[in-house]
Amino acid sequence: MPRYGTKQREDYKTFKNVFDLFTEKNLDRLMSQGYIEGLESPLSIGKEANVFTARAGDETRVVKIYRLQTCDFNKMFDYIRADPRYVGLKPIQREIIFAWAHREFRNLLKAREAGVRVPTPYAMLKNILVIEFIGDDMAAQKAKNDPPKEPKKFIDEVIRQMKLLYKAGMVHGDLSGFNILNHNDMPVFIDMSQSTTLDNPNAKGYLERDVRNVCKLAEKWGVRYTEKQVLKKVTASRRS
Numbered sequence: 539m540p541r542y543g544t545k546q547r548e549d550y551k552t553f554k555n556v557f558d559l560f561t562e563k564n565l566d567r568l569m570s571q572g573y574i575e576g577l578e579s580p581l582s583i584g585k586e587a588n589v590f591t592a593r594a595g596d597e598t599r600v601v602k603i604y605r606l607q608t609c610d611f612n613k614m615f616d617y618i619r620a621d622p623r624y625v626g627l628k629p630i631q632r633e634i635i636f637a638w639a640h641r642e643f644r645n646l647l648k649a650r651e652a653g654v655r656v657p658t659p660y661a662m663l664k665n666i667l668v669i670e671f672i673g674d675d676m677a678a679q680k681a682k683n684d685p686p687k688e689p690k691k692f693i694d695e696v697i698r699q700m701k702l703l704y705k706a707g708m709v710h711g712d713l714s715g716f717n718i719l720n721h722n723d724m725p726v727f728i729d730m731s732q733s734t735t736l737d738n739p740n741a742k743g744y745l746e747r748d749v750r751n752v753c754k755l756a757e758k759w760g761v762r763y764t765e766k767q768v769l770k771k772v773t774a775s776r777r778s
Contacts, residue, residue, distance in 0.1 A: 564663045573661040573668045598671040604635050614638045621734045642731035652706035655726045672726050682715030686723045689759035696725045700772045707736050713748035715755045
């Protein structure tokens, strides 16, 4: 049985369908391997994924659990089947969800190696990710809910991070104020399951959407960049 206490188990059972037996067994494996010691508090409970804080010694980590029953696996498949890294993936619900979690883990590793500010990925098992907790005493908030003190500096850093990602041959694919954390007035990119390589035939469209969303966020804070300006800044880095 998973090694979280009876009270924890009762607390989490109040969230309908949060843990099925399969997920409980995989949480237990991650605990036995030392990646986490026990779940603490829910950060978000959603249709596609549940996110919790967890302990690992004196460290707080984040556990992201993709839901096996309510994930929109058809939408996931539409995104992932164009990714050259997942050629041959069959439209089987569980296999798609496992590949989706694997893709996020892989993308985080690649982004991290490129110097992009993303959570460090620690482990991935089937539908579960264990990643770095971003925050101090409290979890860092999404940029849309926590505007930076210096918006232009923040947006310029977002663009710089996009350049680093692009130079490494990737685009985020779902960048917006929902998927950028504000940690001490510095951006951290999260939710990288939709991120893909530039050889994906849809990569150009994803990048243009990311640029458009960043420009909208900037304008909301009184910072004005045209999409053409931002796109040029991002893509120039690959040629340098």
